Amino acid sequence: MAETKKLKITLVKSLIGAVPKNRQIIKSMGFKKLNSSVILPDNAATQGQLRLIAPYVKVEDAE
Numbered sequence: 001m002a003e004t005k006k007l008k009i010t011l012v013k014s015l016i017g018a019v020p021k022n023r024q025i026i027k028s029m030g031f032k033k034l035n036s037s038v039i040l041p042d043n044a045a046t047q048g049q050l051r052l053i054a055p056y057v058k059v060e061d062a063e
Helices: 020-029 044-052
Strands: 006-011 037-041 057-061
Touching: 006 044, 020 044
Parallel strands: none
Antiparallel strands: 006 037, 006 057
């Protein structure tokens, strides 16, 4: 089977003053606190979420 591409996403900006919808997206992605990282699959759902929370995160390819 082909392996799916993974993304390492790191929360780099505080959520103080963030739009409530963006706070919910970040919480649903699994972030607990600042500078924490999660590894998620690179699919359409993840890309859509990243587009909304781009100012708060740093995205890298996971190895």
